[in-house]
Amino acid sequence: MNEILRLLPEHIKQAVRTQVMNKWDQLEEIRLRLNRPVELNYHHKMEWISDSQFTAKDSVYVLNQLSDHSLYRMEDELREGYITVSGGHRVGLAGEVITVNGKLKQLQHITFFNIRIAKEIKNVATPFINYLHDSHTYYNTLIIGAPQTGKTTFIRDIARLISDGEATVFSKKVGIIDERSEIAASMDGVPQHNVGGRTDVMDACPKVAGMMMMIRSMSPEVLIVDEIGKEEDVIALMEAVFAGVTVICTIHGNTMEELMKRPSVSILLKNQVFKRIIMLQKKNATYFNLEIRDECGRNITSSMVKKQ
Template identity: 40%
Template sequence: MQMMEEIWRLLPVEVKKRLREEEMLNNENIQEIRLRVLRPLFVKTNKNKYFLKDGDKDWIVMNKHIKEAVEKLGGYSLYAFEEELKQGYLTVAGGHRVGFCGKAVLEDGRVKTLRQVSSLNIRIAGEVKGCGERWIPYLFEDNVPCHTLIVSPPGCGKTTLLRDMIRCLSYGVNCKESYNVGVVDERGEIAAMKDGVPQMDIGPCTDVQENCPKADGMLFLLRSMTPDIIAVDELGKEADFIGVEELLHAGVTLISTVHGNDMDGLLRNKKIKNMLEKIENGRVVFLSKKCGVGTVEEIWDTHGKIQYERG
């Protein structure tokens, strides 16, 4: 099972043992593991979804399993755990993301942290080399790379496609030259850096600023690395779009992801609408999972013309 080493270290002992006993998982890639107190252990793979069994009965997750997992995550990185728990997830080595549900503790009307964690969703990161190659030519206008926004609901492969597009541009796959790409990897999900070395293939001409807010990271890369392209994941905060404005003024190409469903919905977001109105030659790539995760449904330009539509 690829990319699972860090996950095995973080899983409760009994859960890990049960998963390793499941023969059908040996030939499939695990994508999600869900632990819910007093409910069946759930696994999603690239081929199917399973409630794991204990003989004829469901294998039930107990409160002790959740507690053991949370303790391991807290010991893994206490500072990151306390900071990110209030966001509802923690990113661990390898780019894997662990989501939490529980009882929110509020301070001044804002979530300070979570207590009594009752559900965990472990999403296993994985690279799909080649998934972006077909789409690279669509991201160019007169051999110049266009600002590109990759749009989809959660779980449709935005980060996976972004990562492979970074790889392609860095190597020069399906384009006339290779490009210096700067990556702001705020949550460690794009490059999955370990001791300064990317665990994912992001190409030979890529520089990574990790564990840094997107706005600060974009400015840092602009000033220090003279990139041709800057890539970030999940624009959303007001500060992110301030950083994007600096990038646009500097003449550097942006490739990013954002949550959304279609162009109408995207343009209802004022920050995104304002950004797109400032982009002369841009592309908006819409994903779904209708034919599997990472299905490209449409590619629009910023003049409102559809460049590609899945038949």
């Protein structure tokens, strides 16, 4: 947790250490808001550190730690609203937004921070990987789930298993388009998470440009993409499929019926682009439901998976 604690002013660092104690493995978020107590979010509950007020001076300290005292060099990240730090942890930012002609130009007066603690869970996808391939190839696969249902954790482990050939009889070249630096959590181009020995990563690159760039430059056999949804994402994804590349991707959603109401996505489902569809639903703080369906929506297997 040193990568996280180094971001915090000394008085907050000590308060967090004291309150979290031996619960680091359960901690998911540290939320900092100007002139308010620090909020800690665990798997199963939230807590306030009631005697810790986050001040304007503290905000400046955190920003300096995030940027190594040079906000200018992080202009692009600030526009995106998050910064990835060593260890794959991600810090979300909010404050006053400046727009020009309706487009976001700059995020300033940053007074809200959400430190999301990265959880690399190896082998979470191992029991299910054999449903995602035949004897020689992997299937186009869509992973559906609401926020914080484990989509990114799951797809990261799938990338590793396919790349290294673990739990299967063959491995494939994998390309990851990591637009938000969440899957591989690269720092200076180096993945902080284990995404497999035969995996290449296009970090902080828009999905639309990144998919075709990766295909042209690195000739992946399997392309991993997080959080599709826009019409241009779907067009780029279809181009990749027509180029003979297997695509495995995630999308925000609660049900298949909900996704069918979204025109850009429904065309993929109606045309049965995905031979496998994985539904993730949070059951409670400890477990989530996982269901794998075929391209016609028929159930193949269902399981209760425990958060680790």
